[in-house]
Amino acid sequence: MISVARNPLLILFLLLSGFTLLYAYFTIASVPRVAGWGSPENFCVSPQQNLFDLLYERLYLDVDGRRLVFRGLFVVYMGGGDNMTVDVIPPSAPWRYTLIIKDAIRGSIEANYSQVFPTARVALPVIIAPRPSIYYVDVRAETMLRSVERACLVYTIAVHPSKRVDASNIAIAFSIVLVMGASVVVVLRPRARYWGLLGEIVMNTKFVWLWLFTPLTILVAYSTLLNTSPIVAPLAPPITSDVDAQLIALQNVSDLSDVEFLAIYGTMSSVLLTLLFTYRREIGEEKLRDLLPYPRWRRYLATLLTHLILMYIPLYIVLVLHLFQLIPHIAVNNPGIFFRYLFHLLTATIFVHALTSLIPLVVSVLSPKVSLSMLLSVVPYLLLLYETPIASVLLSFLPYIRSFRSINHYAYSVIHVYLRAPEKADITRLGGGLTCSQYLYGTVALYIALAFLLLLVYVRRENP
Amino acid sequence: MFRALNVVKRFGPTVALDGVSVEFGSGLNLLLDPNGSGKSTLLKLWCGLIRPARGRVEVFGLDPWARRVDVMRRVSAFFEDVPAPWWLSGEEFLRVVAGKRGVSWSTVKEYAERLGVTGYWRKLIRGYSCGMRKKVMLLATLVADVNGYILDESHTLLDKDSIRVVDEIITEKVRSGRIVVVATHILTGVERLAKGFAILHNGRVVARYPGEAVEVPTVVECSSRDASRIVEEAQKLNPSKIVVSQSAIYMHTTSTQQASSFVERFGCVAYPDIATMYSEVVKV
Numbered sequence: 234m235i236s237v238a239r240n241p242l243l244i245l246f247l248l249l250s251g252f253t254l255l256y257a258y259f260t261i262a263s264v265p266r267v268a269g270w271g272s273p274e275n276f277c278v279s280p281q282q283n284l285f286d287l288l289y290e291r292l293y294l295d296v297d298g299r300r301l302v303f304r305g306l307f308v309v310y311m312g313g314g315d316n317m318t319v320d321v322i323p324p325s326a327p328w329r330y331t332l333i334i335k336d337a338i339r340g341s342i343e344a345n346y347s348q349v350f351p352t353a354r355v356a357l358p359v360i361i362a363p364r365p366s367i368y369y370v371d372v373r374a375e376t377m378l379r380s381v382e383r384a385c386l387v388y389t390i391a392v393h394p395s396k397r398v399d400a401s402n403i404a405i406a407f408s409i410v411l412v413m414g415a416s417v418v419v420v421l422r423p424r425a426r427y428w429g430l431l432g433e434i435v436m437n438t439k440f441v442w443l444w445l446f447t448p449l450t451i452l453v454a455y456s457t458l459l460n461t462s463p464i465v466a467p468l469a470p471p472i473t474s475d476v477d478a479q480l481i482a483l484q485n486v487s488d489l490s491d492v493e494f495l496a497i498y499g500t501m502s503s504v505l506l507t508l509l510f511t512y513r514r515e516i517g518e519e520k521l522r523d524l525l526p527y528p529r530w531r532r533y534l535a536t537l538l539t540h541l542i543l544m545y546i547p548l549y550i551v552l553v554l555h556l557f558q559l560i561p562h563i564a565v566n567n568p569g570i571f572f573r574y575l576f577h578l579l580t581a582t583i584f585v586h587a588l589t590s591l592i593p594l595v596v597s598v599l600s601p602k603v604s605l606s607m608l609l610s611v612v613p614y615l616l617l618l619y620e621t622p623i624a625s626v627l628l629s630f631l632p633y634i635r636s637f638r639s640i641n642h643y644a645y646s647v648i649h650v651y652l653r654a655p656e657k658a659d660i661t662r663l664g665g666g667l668t669c670s671q672y673l674y675g676t677v678a679l680y681i682a683l684a685f686l687l688l689l690v691y692v693r694r695e696n697p
Numbered sequence: 698m699f700r701a702l703n704v705v706k707r708f709g710p711t712v713a714l715d716g717v718s719v720e721f722g723s724g725l726n727l728l729l730d731p732n733g734s735g736k737s738t739l740l741k742l743w744c745g746l747i748r749p750a751r752g753r754v755e756v757f758g759l760d761p762w763a764r765r766v767d768v769m770r771r772v773s774a775f776f777e778d779v780p781a782p783w784w785l786s787g788e789e790f791l792r793v794v795a796g797k798r799g800v801s802w803s804t805v806k807e808y809a810e811r812l813g814v815t816g817y818w819r820k821l822i823r824g825y826s827c828g829m830r831k832k833v834m835l836l837a838t839l840v841a842d843v844n845g846y847i848l849d850e851s852h853t854l855l856d857k858d859s860i861r862v863v864d865e866i867i868t869e870k871v872r873s874g875r876i877v878v879v880a881t882h883i884l885t886g887v888e889r890l891a892k893g894f895a896i897l898h899n900g901r902v903v904a905r906y907p908g909e910a911v912e913v914p915t916v917v918e919c920s921s922r923d924a925s926r927i928v929e930e931a932q933k934l935n936p937s938k939i940v941v942s943q944s945a946i947y948m949h950t951t952s953t954q955q956a957s958s959f960v961e962r963f964g965c966v967a968y969p970d971i972a973t974m975y976s977e978v979v980k981v
Binding site for chain 1: 766773776798
């Protein structure tokens with residue numbers, strides 16, 4: 234038993250499980266919530282401007298400016314039994330509502346619904362997903378206006394998860410207690426063997442373990458606060474009382490936005506990497522490693538790998554487990570597509586890891602003092618919350634970030650991810666249109682940039 | 698072989714080493730200086746932690762800056778200002794070192810028991826006193842099976858028993874043909890084994906042995922078996938001091954010729970009188 238506990242692989246496995254479950258706890262396994270979005274403000278057209286184009290949702294006037302048409306195309310990722318509504322309120326009645334739902338994996342049409350309604354506010358159908366899959370949704374609403382005039386339309390897309398979250402919540406909470414408890418016991422056992430790159434990663438992990446409790450506690454507290462705080466505006470607009478449809482009642486529970494998530498996760502990630510890069514240097518412990526026959530490049534590699542393993546692999550594992558839980562038939566029936574998708578997400582994860590490592594690295598080069606560099610490296614993420622221009626720069630940082638956002642979506646509390654529909658339901662392009670090879674090239678380029686920065690660190694620090 | 702040839706090292710406007718040339722071969726070698734004279738800088742150059750501004754540094758024929766990893770495979774070093782990783786226990790840290798040095802755990806344990814480290818080594822290092830921490834770090838250095846050892850201020854903060862054990866271990870290393878370089882300003886008696894020394898002052902070498910054309914005060918240590926005859930002969934030579942103890946006779950002389958004649962005639966052992974030399978230099 235003791236010899237098993239001395240195995241560094243086991244220690245790493247336990248630590249990884251602990252971190253993964255911890256992330257899972259405050260990401261997917263929180264309260265059940267609704268995912269979706271609504272129409273923008275002033276989603277209107279007029280004879281002067283007869284088209285409002287949101288790329289995949291479009292509102293326009295047709296036939297001498299009297300016919301108003303709304304068309305939306307999007308992809309929804311749903312588990313079996315989940316409810317989805319596409320709620321539309323046109324400016325006038327009668328109006329025609331058409332909804333086509335297609336299983337993107339099977340290629341089968343699951344629903345083809347078309348109905349003319351005499352009033353504007355009606356109970357629209359609730360779509361219950363027959364199986365976990367990715368659904369291709371085509372919605373259309375048409376009405377004839379009484380005169381040529383300005384017309385506005387309101388729509389709300391919402392998915393309500395049907396089950397499973399509460400059960401997994403309890404299971405995961407128990408698992409966290411068990412695995413993290415075991416991990417702490419094992420980590421604090423002084424009998425572990427350490428050698429080579431793996432030993433270095435284990436040492437780093439223990440260092441991080443001791444440091445990371447504080448940020449994790451803050452993160453959990455913040456996450457809990459956001460789940461319950463009334464000051465947070467709900468993502469989906471509240472349903473007005475005159476809607477006569479019980480099934481589409483939405484829960485008034487909000488999610489973290491992408492920006493908030495990126496800010497928190499980026500902050501944690503930066504703190505961790507800054508610590509790994511600067512703290513031991515500052516206290517002089519790096520010299521100790523230099524006095525052992527251990528190349529510096531392996532040390533830096535171990536640092537980057539530790540960061541990747543602790544901050545990003547748990548997200549990836551949560552995502553993969555979640556995919557297996559929700560769409561196992563894809564893995565069984567279309568393993569090629571499934572693994573291509575996993576590979577795509579893995580490269581995207583590594584890419585984002587490289588990208589987010591740049592800021593702390595640059596700061597560590599410029600300012601090797603841990604306190605200052607930690608502060609500086611989190612500033613961009615904190616500004617994300619308050620400064621729209623910075624947020625827009627960072628979030629529009631190519632489609633890579635969008636891809637990462639989709640990972641966050643999966644791994645985070647939104648069970649169901651809405652993505653603006655691509656032309657075809659090709660799941661390898663869910664992240665925003667980049668192919669695997671593009672990610673690979675991008676990843677290689679970023680790692681070269683990282684290596685260059687490491688060289689700068691080396692030159693700056695090793696030659697006083 | 699540790700070698701420095703006309704080495705200059707600057708830290709900004711401060712000149713830490715100014716044309717230092719030193720060469721140490723097998724056996725115990727001492728590097729002595731008052732505080733801030735540059736001995737730690739020289740040792741760090743030999744470990745490849747820093748690079749000389751001018752001159753050449755070699756360890757076993759290798760450039761330590763360019764080939765630090767290769768040098769550190771042959772050399773084990775202890776520096777007073779290098780902290781231990783506080784987030785590990787002493788035992789974990791020694792396992793790291795043992796793993797990277799390829800030393801068996803039983804050897805580590807044996808050394809640890811001699812130094813009295815096993816009593817506390819399962820606690821995290823951050824809870825150790827300075828002396829406890831130093832013993833763990835010294836252990837990590839001395840346990841390595843390498844050709845050369847560098848010890849910077851290894852004896853300060855240690856209790857009497859620990860100093861004795863460290864000296865014993867150093868003696869064992871020296872007798873097995875290793876090179877041991879000790880930088881210190883505390884002389885504990887182990888200096889009698891010294892085969893060479895250098896005294897630095899303000900970044901320059903003010904005295905060194907061997908390889909220096911200066912008279913080095915020498916201690917001749919003879920067995921007390923033939924005490925009366927040795928003392929009689931010694932008094933004829935008018936040495937600076939004669940000390941007769943129960944076990945040995947010590948004659949302090951500045952003449953290397955006198956010292957060698959005693960070594961030849963009576964089988965005595967001669968070694969440089971570093972303590973006297975050092976105190977003279979410090980006085981100057």
